[in-house]
Amino acid sequence: SARVRSLQARVVLVGVVGAVVVAAVAVVLALPFVRSVARDESRDQLARAVDTLAARPQATRRLLRAEQAVLGRDARTFHVVRPSRPVPDAVVQAMSDGELEAVRRQGAWSGTGVVDGQEVLVEARLSRGAVVVVGLQPVEGLDEIDGAFVRRLVLALVVGVAVSAAVAIVVARRVVRPVRAAARSAHLLAEGNRGVPMSPVQVTEVAELTAALSALDSALAQSEGRQREFLLSISHELRTPLTALGGYAEALRDGAVESDDVSRVGGVLVEQAARLDRFVVDLLSLARLEADDFAIVDEPVDLAAVMSDVAAAWEGAARREDVALTVRAERLDVMSDGQRLRQLLDGLVENALRATPARGHVVLEALAVQQTAVVRVVDDGPGLRPGDHGRAFERGYLREHYVAEREVGTGLGLSIAHGLAGRLGATLEAGPAPGGGTVMELRLRTVAVDS
Numbered sequence: 001s002a003r004v005r006s007l008q009a010r011v012v013l014v015g016v017v018g019a020v021v022v023a024a025v026a027v028v029l030a031l032p033f034v035r036s037v038a039r040d041e042s043r044d045q046l047a048r049a050v051d052t053l054a055a056r057p058q059a060t061r062r063l064l065r066a067e068q069a070v071l072g073r074d075a076r077t078f079h080v081v082r083p084s085r086p087v088p089d090a091v092v093q094a095m096s097d098g099e100l101e102a103v104r105r106q107g108a109w110s111g112t113g114v115v116d117g118q119e120v121l122v123e124a125r126l127s128r129g130a131v132v133v134v135g136l137q138p139v140e141g142l143d144e145i146d147g148a149f150v151r152r153l154v155l156a157l158v159v160g161v162a163v164s165a166a167v168a169i170v171v172a173r174r175v176v177r178p179v180r181a182a183a184r185s186a187h188l189l190a191e192g193n194r195g196v197p198m199s200p201v202q203v204t205e206v207a208e209l210t211a212a213l214s215a216l217d218s219a220l221a222q223s224e225g226r227q228r229e230f231l232l233s234i235s236h237e238l239r240t241p242l243t244a245l246g247g248y249a250e251a252l253r254d255g256a257v258e259s260d261d262v263s264r265v266g267g268v269l270v271e272q273a274a275r276l277d278r279f280v281v282d283l284l285s286l287a288r289l290e291a292d293d294f295a296i297v298d299e300p301v302d303l304a305a306v307m308s309d310v311a312a313a314w315e316g317a318a319r320r321e322d323v324a325l326t327v328r329a330e331r332l333d334v335m336s337d338g339q340r341l342r343q344l345l346d347g348l349v350e351n352a353l354r355a356t357p358a359r360g361h362v363v364l365e366a367l368a369v370q371q372t373a374v375v376r377v378v379d380d381g382p383g384l385r386p387g388d389h390g391r392a393f394e395r396g397y398l399r400e401h402y403v404a405e406r407e408v409g410t411g412l413g414l415s416i417a418h419g420l421a422g423r424l425g426a427t428l429e430a431g432p433a434p435g436g437g438t439v440m441e442l443r444l445r446t447v448a449v450d451s
Contacts, residue, residue, distance in 0.1 A: 007179060008172040015168025016161065023157035030153055039121065042137050046076060047110065047123045050135040053078055054125035075140075081132040090115050091134050094122050103132050112139075178206045185213050194221040241272035296423055301338045303366050303373055303444075304329040310345045311364060314353065322358040325349075328365040334373045334444045336424050341444075344424070347417040348377040348440050355381035355438065373444040380437040384430070389438075392430040393418035 079088040081100065091100075094113030103109045109124045113136075121137040178201040188196045196217055198210045248265050251257050257265050311327040318325040334341075345364070352362045356379045363378040382405075384392065391397050395415045414430075417440075421428035425445045433439045 006176070008169075008176040011172035011175060012165065012168045015171070016165045019161040019164035019168075023161055026157060027150070027153060031150065034150070034153075039139070043110070043121050043123065046121055046135045046137045049076070050078070050123040050125050050133055053135070054127040054131075054133040075138045077136045079134045079136070080127075081134060083130045088134075090136060094120055094136055095124065095134065099124070100132060104130060175203060175206070178203060178210070182206065182209050182213055185210075185217075189213070189217055189220065194224070241276050244272045245269060245276075296340065297337045298335055299338070300333050301336045301341060303332040303334050303341075303375070306338060306342055307345065307364055307366060307375070310342060310349055313346065314349050317350075318353055318362065321353055321356070323353055323356045324361045325353075326361065326363045328363065330367050332366060332368060332373050336426070336444055340420055340424055344417050344420040344428075344442070345375070345377070347413045347420075348442070351413050351417075352377050352379040352381075352438075352440070355379050357381060375442040375444070377440045377442075378433050378437065379439075380433065380435060383432055383437050389430040389432065392438075393428070 077090060079091050081087050081091055087100070093115045095109075095111075099109055099111070103124045103126055107126045109122070111122050113120055113122045115136060115138075119139040121139065123135045123137075125133050127133050178199065181199050181201075185196045185198055194217060196213075198214045198217075201207050201210060248257070248269055252262075252265065307327055307329045311325055315325060349362065349364060356362055360380045362380075363376070365378070366373060366375045368374070384398070388398070393414050395412060398414065418428050421442060427443045429441050431439050431441065
């Protein structure tokens, strides 16, 4: 596997590498600049000396000899070119005849030349009597000045790199410390701890990470709390039929049930077994909905035919409960899974029948609204309290809040219906019915209306 480097090491490395790159660029850019400045300064000094020598030859020679006697001889040399006299050899190498003539015509000339294989700076001025004064300054000495300057510059840059490394270490520690604290908090969350305190930080990105971990902590706590409530609700609901089954089974085993009561006891056992079966079916349905391999067959479905089958299946149950079940459906073709859509509508109708009192009504209707198939299941039961419609599809929510007021199911049916709607690419919402009760509205994805 690839080697893992710490964030602190990466920050320090980036800081040091950045400082080294800056230092290298500074040296590369400074060298030509320093050389240019050194040459310009040396040329200015040479030009001033030649100007003075051309203006006052005798006095300048004395001053130059006095300066050299005190400070020592330097690399500069001065030559006088007189008319009808031999031109000094150094001047012959440094300047051409044309350049000497240019001095006599213009009064001054600046340039470079080569003397004994070495590059020199050349300054020439016209003096009295057509005399030309020439000053020569070897460039080699200037490079030595550059070397001294470069050594100082490199030393300064080394110190700068060291300081940059120290600053990078300090910055890395300040940045990494909250990241490590966030990592420790994440490990605590992974170990099952909740309500993990998060240290406040000033770095924006790390603060966002800390806020995300805090939000994850709250979401996990809420989700686990719902799971515990759901399991407690399920265990309580399972305990009732199991207790009844166990009690009657013991009574049958011990011969405590009279022969006249056997039929009644058998009916109770069948009822409680069916209740347990509904729980198991609902739990399996939830498990399948959350599985990745939950199969959906998307194909044209006659919505009116599916609704007619649903009404026929629940007509008997509605008659036993003295509830009128009415179907109103336009001729609509939708793209969906017919079997899953039938399962979804069965769940909604079952829930509506359970909530509707005797001599009540349940309406199952479908219509086209702006190229969307809208299916509504409306009951005239007691309805839900304000604010509960948005939470009607949470597992066990309605059972927990209404079990003491009315007959409720396992608390899983509407959650299964909502999950099925999502898998079918549809939306399912709950709301109050106009005349009281509840309306469940299903909006399917695609509608094709036959002409």
